[in-house]
Amino acid sequence: MQDPGNLEFSADEMRAMGDAVLRRVVDHLATIESQPVRGDTDAAGLCRALREPAPEHGTALEPLLDALFDEWIPRSFNTASPGYLAYIPSGGVYPGALAELIGAGVNRYTGVWLTAPALVQLEANALDWLRDWMQFPPTTRGLFTTGGSTANFTAIVCARERKLGTRLRDGTLYLSSETHHSVAKSARLAGILPDRVRTIPVDAQFRMQVDRLEAAIEADRAAGLVPFMVVASAGTTNTGAVDPLPQITAVAQRQGLWCHVDGAYGASFHLCPELRPLLAGLPHADSLTLDPHKGLFLPYGTGALLVADGEALRAAHSLTASYMPESQGEEFYDPHQYGPDLSRNFRGLPLWLTVKLYGAARLRAALAGKRALALDAARRVAALPNVVMDAPPQLSLFAFHLEWPGSTRAGQDAATRALLEQVTRRGKVMLTGCHAGGRFLARVCVLSFRTHRTHIDTCVEHIAEAAEALTAG
Numbered sequence: 001m002q003d004p005g006n007l008e009f010s011a012d013e014m015r016a017m018g019d020a021v022l023r024r025v026v027d028h029l030a031t032i033e034s035q036p037v038r039g040d041t042d043a044a045g046l047c048r049a050l051r052e053p054a055p056e057h058g059t060a061l062e063p064l065l066d067a068l069f070d071e072w073i074p075r076s077f078n079t080a081s082p083g084y085l086a087y088i089p090s091g092g093v094y095p096g097a098l099a100e101l102i103g104a105g106v107n108r109y110t111g112v113w114l115t116a117p118a119l120v121q122l123e124a125n126a127l128d129w130l131r132d133w134m135q136f137p138p139t140t141r142g143l144f145t146t147g148g149s150t151a152n153f154t155a156i157v158c159a160r161e162r163k164l165g166t167r168l169r170d171g172t173l174y175l176s177s178e179t180h181h182s183v184a185k186s187a188r189l190a191g192i193l194p195d196r197v198r199t200i201p202v203d204a205q206f207r208m209q210v211d212r213l214e215a216a217i218e219a220d221r222a223a224g225l226v227p228f229m230v231v232a233s234a235g236t237t238n239t240g241a242v243d244p245l246p247q248i249t250a251v252a253q254r255q256g257l258w259c260h261v262d263g264a265y266g267a268s269f270h271l272c273p274e275l276r277p278l279l280a281g282l283p284h285a286d287s288l289t290l291d292p293h294k295g296l297f298l299p300y301g302t303g304a305l306l307v308a309d310g311e312a313l314r315a316a317h318s319l320t321a322s323y324m325p326e327s328q329g330e331e332f333y334d335p336h337q338y339g340p341d342l343s344r345n346f347r348g349l350p351l352w353l354t355v356k357l358y359g360a361a362r363l364r365a366a367l368a369g370k371r372a373l374a375l376d377a378a379r380r381v382a383a384l385p386n387v388v389m390d391a392p393p394q395l396s397l398f399a400f401h402l403e404w405p406g407s408t409r410a411g412q413d414a415a416t417r418a419l420l421e422q423v424t425r426r427g428k429v430m431l432t433g434c435h436a437g438g439r440f441l442a443r444v445c446v447l448s449f450r451t452h453r454t455h456i457d458t459c460v461e462h463i464a465e466a467a468e469a470l471t472a473g
């Protein structure tokens with residue numbers, strides 16, 4: 001009789017199961033263009049019906065795949081679609097998916113150098129590539145995280161440890177009114193309470209006002225507090241604004257603050273030498289968040305942090321115990337000494353495999369291509385009647401609103417919101433909006449590797465038709 005506790009599959013069974021899964025994934029990707037960009041997510045009833053106790057006995061794989069691919073996956077925002085121009089797109093390149101399979105399949109222990117030295121070295125290589133592309137100094141150490149939010153969190157922890165010591169309650173942190181909310185959340189998680197977080201206003205281009213930043217730092221210092229960190233954005237989520245990084249890093253240096261740049265959306269454009277002037281000052285930050293699952297097209301689950309003084313990252317995390325292997329010293333990167341995780345997935349493999357398979361040149365070309373598409377779309381949208389371009393693309397994101405003679409602010413906001421709904425309802429292009437500068441804006445962000453000229457043509461056409469209908473008369 002077979003042991004009921006035997007969880008093994010035979011090699012043939014594993015192959016058959018793998019083939020079945022891969023067939024579904026590849027079919028899904030091969031037809032992504034024809035799938036609606038915004039699935040029906042009005043699914044509260046479905047979600048209630050899905051609740052179930054853990055099954056006592058197993059089910060065959062095929063019916064589970066049927067349900068996943070035919071019923072549940074389609075009921076989501078199609079973030080892998082070429083028409084997904086909402087929020088900050090991701091895409092999810094196929095090598096990234098393969099890397100996830102390999103990592104989980106071989107299930108090696110990459111939290112500790114000694115247990116998988118060559119694999120950890122690949123991860124260290126991928127971090128070094130990020131460091132080189134961002135032109136960070138040789139002293140840099142990095143960390144792959146689950147996303148931009150956790151990278152921002154880790155940066156705040158480093159700054160707190162370096163700059164505040166025991167004066168945690170006195171430390172003040174500076175961000176702008178356009179900073180991603182993960183920064184304020186991370187500050188709270190790191191013990192910096194909301195009454196010590198200062199929100200600096202932005203200028204007409206939605207960029208942090210540097211004179212207001214310096215004034216706020218000086219006021220806090222005069223009040224006996226300890227200004228310790230400023231967080232600048234290299235591409236805000238709302239409008240894609242790049243804060244004045246050279247001036248902010250200079251203020252930080254002058255005032256003795258840690259300058260972190262949140263480049264979750266925009267930093268990857270620094271790969272392209274011709275675009276580096278748009279991100280001038282970025283290499284002089286103390287730390288930088290990148291989000292390869294956005295700007296390097298990877299599937300969700302890969303963020304990254306670079307810290308120029310790598311010793312600060314190590315000092316914040318390094319701790320050991322008698323059951324742990326001896327530290328490897330300086331030469332080899334030991335992930336658990338640089339981040340909060342011990343056991344973890346092979347987090348660097350998706351980026352490593354993606355860069356190895358495509359080569360950096362293709363990634364650079366893709367990034368430059370997305371920006372060119374955004375510039376083209378913005379030029380054509382700005383030329384439409386009754387469209388006001390509030391934020392032309394600094395990188396690959398722009399924001400606009402509808403306005404016509406005799407319209408009120410409330411009417412403009414409502415029409416702009418209706419434009420997003422009308423465009424998205426047509427199923428080819430998904431857009432989202434934001435509140436910025438006291439009004440509601442529609443935004444277009446081109447970052448998926450699947451977005452090409454035909455999709456931009458459709459986007460512009462659908463915006464034009466909705467704008468005309470909504471502002472007529």
Ligand SMILES: Cc1ncc(COP(=O)(O)O)c(C=O)c1O
Binds near residue numbers: 150233263
């Ligand atoms: C500028 C910025 N920072 C941080 C984040 C958070 O990144 P993640 O969703 O990977 O945690 C985002 C997400 O869109 C972002 O746009």
